[in-house]
Amino acid sequence: MSAPRFRLNGRDGVLPGDPARSLLDILREDHGLTAAKPGCRIGRCGACTVLMDGRPVNACLVMAYRLEGTEILTADHPEAGPAAAIVRAALIDENAFQCGYCAPGFVLALAALLNRAPEAGEAEIRAALTGNLCRCTGYASILRGALTARDRLRAARGATGAEPGGPDPSGSQLPR
C-alpha cells in the first residue's frame, strides 16, 4: 500500500506513524509551521484554526488518519482562498489584534466565511467567528476589520464584475 498523503499549503505533507497524532502537532512539531497556536487542544478556542478542503477546522481535533487525501491550508500560507489577502489587509488596517495569538485563527475563519459568503452581514460574521476566542480586544476591532474586509470585497467585485482573485466567476465557492 502506498504511503498515505495529504497536501499541506500546496505541497505534500508528511504523515506521522501515529494515526491519533493531532494535526496541530503535525503542523507545529513535524513541519515547523507555528501559525496555528495551541490554546486549549480541545477545539474550544479556535487559535489553531486551519482550512481543510476549504472549511475551517480546529487542527487540534483532526487526527492524522483523517488527513489522507485532504488539502490543508494554514495561516502560514500566503493563499487561503480569494478573500484571504483582502481579509489580512483589512485586519491590519484596523489594528484588529493586540497580543495576536488568536489572529491566525481569526484570519482563516473569516477568509473561509467570505470566500463562501462575500456579502455576509454582521450577524453572519459574528456567527462565523463564535469559535474563535480573543481575550484582548473585546472583538470590536476584529468586527470592524471583518466589515472592512467585506466592504472591500464588495467594492472589488463591483469594480471587476467578478470575484476577486480568480477568473472563475463562481470563485466564491470553496475548493471542495
Add this chain to the structure above:
Amino acid sequence: MGTGRKGSGMSGRALRVLRPREAGEALAALSRHGGEARLAAGATALQLDWAAGAERPDLLVDLSGLPELRGVEAVGGNLRIGAATPLAEIEADATVARLAPLLGRAVRTVAAPAVRSLASLGGNVAGRTGCCLPALLALDAALEILTAAGRERVALADWLGRAADPASLLLAVTLPPQPEGAPTTLRKVGLRAAFSPSVIGVAGLLSLDHGVIGAARLAAGGGPVRPQRLPRSEALLAGRPPGAVDWAGLHAALLAEIDAPDDSLRSARYRRLAAANALVAGLGGAGMLPGGRPGALPRYRPVGTGAPAGERVVSRAADPAGWHRRPDIADKVHGRLAYLTDARAPGMLVGRILRAGRPHARILSIDTAEAEALPGVAAVVTHRDVPGLNAYGIMVQDQPALCGERVRYVGDAVAAVAAVDEATAEAALALIRVAYAPLPVLDSPEAALAPGAPPLHPEGNLRREVRVARGDTESAFAACAHVVEDTYVTPRQMHGFLETEGGWAMMEADGSLTIRVGGQHGARDRLQIARILGWPEARVRVVTSPTGGAFGGKDELTVQPALALLAVKTGRAVRLHLGRAESVAAGIKRNPMRIRMRTGCDADGRLLAVSVELTADGGAYASLSPAVIETALEHCCGPYIVPNVAGVARLVATNNGTCGAFRGFGANEMTYAIECQMGRLAQAVGCDPVTLRRRNLRAPGSPGFFGQTVGPSERLAEMLDAAAASPLWSAGQGQGQEPAAVGVGLALNYQGNGLGSLPEDRAAVELRLAADGAIEALYGLDEIGQGLQAAIRSAVAARLGVDRAEIRPVIGDTGRTPDSGSTTASRGTFVVWEGARRAAPAFARALLDAAAQRLGRRPQGEAPDGSGSADLALGPGGIREARSNSGRPLLGFAELAAGLPPEALPRSRAAFDFPKADYVAGNARYLFAFGATLARVAVDRVTGEIRVLDLHQHTAAGPVLDAAAYLGQIEGGGVQGLGFTLTEDARMEAGRYAASNLDGYLMPTIADAPERSRVLALEDLDLGDPYGPRGIGELGIGAVTPAIAAAVADAVGHWPGAAPFSPETLLRALCDGAAA
C-alpha cells in the same frame, strides 16, 4: 483506506484506526472488539473526552469515509441524512433548508463553525446529549440502524426509550418534510450567547389543519437534559386554533412535565422554567411572560446639559491621521510573529512540570529514580536541586519553586522533567513517585479562619488585614435618612490569555542563563530567578516579550523556576509550555471577594457613612494579593466625599488555587459594590443617578481618600456631564427578536496609576542611535498586546520631531533594556511618555553635535530642544538646517551612524520615579484616570439571560498617545469586565477546579460582546499639568460590572449582588416583579 496502523499517542498507548469500506465491515469490527472499539465520524468529542480522563480505545472505527453514511437526499418526499454527514454540510444544504428548516436552525446551535465542519449529525444523536435532538423529535425523525440482525428503521423517540446497543451502527436520520406554514420554535439555553454547553434545549412544531392545530410535537433535551417528547403538554394544543391556546395552562403543564436535572451551574427548576417559557413564547404565547420591572417603580433619568467640551469618539474614522499601524500587526495577522513558546531548535529538550494534583498534603517522599532511568530523559529536578532560596513571590517569598515538604494547592510544582520529546517527558512524569499524607483541605476563607484550621503559613491564615477608619460611623448611620446594605460577591476570574505560560531557557557559553518566558517585569523576574539559583542577577538574562496576553496573570513567576533549574542541570536548551488544563490548575486567578457594604445618606442624598467589610480568598500563596485588597479598600468610597468611614479588608489563605494581580486589581470589585450602593441610594432618595453622584463628588484638588495630595486634571464632574448627556437614556425600550426587558445603567470610576506611594516605582529608559541609523528606544517594558511599541514610536518621534518609522522600540529584555519597572498598574503609558520627555533633549543634542562635527559646523550648544542658537535641527530622515524650509536632510541618520565608531554613537539615558503621593501610612496613588460607563442591556424574559446592547465608555486620561491602543485597551477591558459580570467564574469544589479547560470556563465570544460599543475620550489637561497621558490599561474594566448591574436593575427592578449575575435570579425577579 482500510489501513490500521500502530502508533503511540501522547499517552504512549497504542491506538489503531480502522477505516472500513462499508457499514457491515464497521459493524463486524465493533462486535469483534466489543468495548475496546469506538466509533467515530467527526471525532470532535474524542479530545474532550480524553482530556476529561476517558480511557482511550484500542480501536477507532472511522465512519467518515463510508459513502452510505454521507450526504443529504430527498427520498420519496422524506429527507435522509447520512449519520456521518458533517453538520456544516447540513447547515448549508438547500434540501434541508427547504424540507426541514427547523433542523438547520438546530444545527447552528451546536458548538462553533469549525467544530461543525467535522462533527456529524450521527454523533450528535448517538451520544443522546446532542443539541439537535429536540428539533429532531419535534420533526418526528426516525433512525436507520444496522445491527447483526440487519437494517432496522426506528422512530427516534422509540430509540431513545431503549437502552443503548453497543453492537449497532447508526446509518442515517430520516425526516418527514416539515409541514409548510407550521408554526415552529427552537431555543437552546446555554451558559453564554454561543458556543456553549447546553443548559436545556427545546423545539416545538404545530401542524395546522384548516386553522386548527393537528399534531403538536414539543420536545426538550440537550446536554444534561434527557431528550424527551412532552405528550401531556402536546395534548393541550391539539384541536385548538393557535389563537385560542390556553398559554398559561400549557406553561403549567410544561413545568410539570419537563424532566431536567440539577447541577452546580443551574437548578432543575430553572431549566424547566426557561424551557417552558421558551416553548410558550416561541409558539405565540409571549404575552403571558412576566413583563419586566414593576410598573410602580419610577425610572429616574438624568437631565443632560451637554457633553463636556472636547470629548470625542476614539476611532479610526474620527481621526484617520492619528491612526497608526501597530509595528507588529502585519506579522501577527500573517501568523509569522515568533512567540516565545514557538521556539524550536534541534536538540532542544522538552520540559514538563509535575503538579501536586491535590489541594493540601504533606510530602513524605519523592523518588525520581525510575523517571531518571527512562531513556530520553535528560534531567529530573526536585527541591533537592534548588541551590538558592526555594521560594518566590513578588511581595512575600512564600511559594516554593519546587515543593519539598508540603503542597498547598493543586497546581503546586513538585518536580520537573526535561526529555527529548513531549511523550517521553510525559511518561517520565508518571514515573516520579511522590508519597503524600493528606492534610485537611481549607476550601473557603471561613474554613481557613475556623478554630483549629491548620495554618498554611507561619503567620496564620489571616494573611493580611487592612483597616480604614474616620469619623464615627455608628452615630452617622443613626442620623441617615436612607441606608442601603448588601453583600457583593465577585468571581475567581481567570486571566484567560490565549497563550498559556511558557517559553524556553538555555545556558550561554559564558555560563550565564538566558530565559525567555512571557512576563510583565523582566528585571524583577531576573531578581527572583537569580535568588532561586543563588546566582548574581548579572548571570541571568530574562526576555519577556512578546507575550500572548497577560492581564496581570504573568506578573508573578510562572514556569521560570522549573525551566531555569532544568536548563542549568542539563546545560541544554529546554522549552516548556503549559497545556490549558495545567495553566488553569497552576495559574494565578483574581481573588474572589465577598464585600459587605453599608452606605447611608441624608434626605438630600449627601453621603454620611460607609462601612465595609471585605473578605478575599487569597489561595495558597500571597503573590500580590495583599496589595489587591489594599487597593480595593482604597476605593470603598468611590470618588465621593464620605465623612464617616469604617472599613476592614481581610486576605485569607486557603487551598483554593492561588490568586494575585488581575487588571483592575481590587478596584473594579470594590467599584461594583460602591457604585451599586450609589444607584440604590439614588432610588431611595428619589433622584437620578447622576444627580446623587454629583452631590457627593470629590472636588478637584481636594485631598484623596487617605488625605494624600492628588495630581491635577481630575475629570469626574466632566465624566458625569458626559454620562448625563448620553443618548442611551432615551434609546427607548426597543427590543430584539426575543421578548426582553430593557434598561440603562451608569457607573463612575477612577483608577490610580502606578504602584502607589509605598513600593519602589522607578523607571529607566534609553535612546540611542543604532549602527544602521535607526533610533532605538530602549524600554524594559513588555509588549503583552497593549500596543507598547506603537506608544513608544508616538512618544519618541513626537519629542524628536522625526518619523515614527525611524524609531525602533527595543523592549522586554534584561540583556538589552534598562529596568523601566513593571508592565502593570496602568503605568506603562506614562513611563513611555515621561521617558521620552526626559531622554529626548540630551539625545537630540548628542545627535546634533555628532552631525555638526561631521558637517564641519560649530557645536550645537546647550539649547534644550536642539534648536535655539543651534543651526541644525532634527527632522524626518535626519539632520537639517534649523532655519530652512527645505524638506531635505543634510545628513541622514544612517549616514551619520555609518561614520561613527560604535562607542561614539549618540545615546541618552534617563531615570525617574513614577509620580507619587506624599502619604506613606498606607499605599496611596497620586495620578488617576477617570471614566463613566453606560450600559444598555436586555434581560431575556424567557431565560433571564443578559445581553449587553450598548456599552459606552467615557474616559478622561489625558492626551491619547496612540488611538488604536487606547481604543483597544478600553474596549478589551470592557468585554473582559463583561465576562466577569456575566459568565466567568473558576469555581472550586474541595480545592479543585470544577472546570479544567475552556469548555467549562466560559469567556465571552464575539456573540457575547456588546452589539454596539463606543469609546470616548476627554483629553485636555489642567494648565501646567506636567504629567501627560495617563494609563488606561485598567480603566476600561473598572465600571462595567456596576453599569450592567444598574441597567439590569433599571430593566427588572433587581440589583444583582453576585457576579457572574445569575439568569436564574433574574428570571425569579422578573416573575416577582410581575407579581408585585
